[in-house]
Amino acid sequence: MVAKQTMKTLQIFGAEHADLIEVPIPEPGPGELLVQVKEVATCPQWDLHIYYGRPMFAHEQAVAFPYSPGQPGHEMAGIVAAAGPGCTLKAGQKVAAWRDAGHHRAGCYAQYVVMKEEHLLPIPEHVPFRKAVSLELGMCVAASVMKLKQFEGIRGRRCGVNGLGPAGLIAVQMLLAEGAAEVIGLDPNPQRRELAIQLGATYCCEPESEELAKRGKPGALDLAIDCVGYPQAVRNIMDRTNTAVALFAVQRDDYTLRHQGLSVIGYPGHFREAAEYALALIVNGKLDFEPLISCELPLAEYSRGVEMLRRQEAVKICFIPGE
Missing domain, CATH: 3.40.50.720 (NAD(P)-binding Rossmann-like Domain)
Known part of the structure; x- marks a missing residue:
């Protein structure tokens, strides 16, 4: 029996307690893509609430720990590593996430993540990951x-x-x-x-x-x-x-x-047209996420990064899961 390849992913086990763990690289199912995460940016609201054990929304009573592996990472850009049945995007294409899968699914603070194809948009080859990494927030x-x-x-x-x-x-x-x-x-x-x-x-x-x-x-x-x-x-x-x-x-x-x-x-909710609007601005040079990234850190330094957010020493931090 051949052992499955493994990867590193972040997991928050409790308030102010986050570690990298090693898990098998997941396989994409129908309509899903396995993405090699090249860059993943903080979403300060989510990261600060979850890491410090505070519910994000007023109606929530408590944060359920341990939190889902890879969460709350969702602002991600990477390369399709494998495609499940029924997908149109192919291995090797650059993509960015435009919709958060929700905390019940594995998140993007990981070397690889499986996402529904419908939650990803292809990004042109000439667009650096850094300029598209926060497409979800742009949406x-x-x-x-x-x-x-x-x-x-x-x-x-x-x-x-x-x-x-x-x-x-x-x-x-x-x-x-x-x-x-x-x-x-x-x-x-x-x-x-x-x-x-x-x-x-x-x-x-x-x-x-x-x-x-x-x-x-x-x-x-x-x-x-x-x-x-x-x-x-x-x-x-x-x-x-x-x-x-x-x-x-x-x-x-x-x-x-x-x-x-x-x-x-009021806020109208998330929709793909808004993601496509944001991506068009990126491609046309009218929207740039790179100036918002205060520094780059390896994923192993997640706790340090969140503390920088808390002190307002950074606007956003870009983590590199492969380092």
């Missing part, structure tokens, strides 16, 4: 941007982005790609404000700054995207926006609509 933000564009139009408008973490920095780039006249970023972290300016933001300020006028006054925002999610932050951006606020961030508490005539656009 998420694109869903809000596309909704805002559909309801209110973005071209020529004065737009704001509340919160300049990874999602907010992607939103800055997408709003500019859609022809916004100005994009103003709000964040208390000066390094993140500076990064947003490097990515094209008109200017950035602290959330309570008087640089940004209140709604109804000259200099207020036309449109905004909230990437923070906390009630006070949402109230603050509503107070500075005349027309519409898109709520992207995970909602943990109830919000109160403070102003008559202000439209609030």
